[in-house]
Amino acid sequence: MKFEQTPNGVKYEFYASGPQGATFIIYKEEHHTAHNIQEAKDWLRKEHDVVSIKIEKCEQTTERKNPARNYANLAHVMRAIGQTIKDILPDHVGFILLTFPYNEEKGRANYISSANREDCIKFLRETADRLERNEDNSKIEEL
Secondary structure, three states: OOOEEOOOOOEEEEEEEEOOEEEEEEEEOOOOOHHHHHHHHHHHHHHOOEEEEEEEEOOOOOOOOOHHHOHHHHHHHHHHHHHHHHHHOOOOOOOEEEEOOOOOOOOOOEEEEOOOHHHHHHHHHHHHHHHHOOOOOOOOOOO
16 A cells, blocks of 8 residues: 655655544654654644654555554544544434454454444344345435
């Protein structure tokens, strides 16, 4: 995957941290000086809504690191996405966010929701039933 890059050539990526902005990860390569990194941080703060900036040392930045792929960060990422969804939706609309491992025989789906457990179960069952019946789920009903 391709990284974003600051004007001075420092590679970075970011993910939403909530409605306030994003968390940025700067990849410090061997040839970067402290001055290069500071310039990159200053530029990010000037051009973006920065919640936090993390610095990761790396020898090569050929493969993009997604912080959500680190399971320890998954709960943080899910909460940030959930808060963003909650801030955007009307007050009378609930949501459920599910995450699960691809291509694994065993695994566990994780969820967060703005609703109570009973409503989550009710709407997940309703959705599973529609999926099993191959009903068109692409049409979003106004609530």
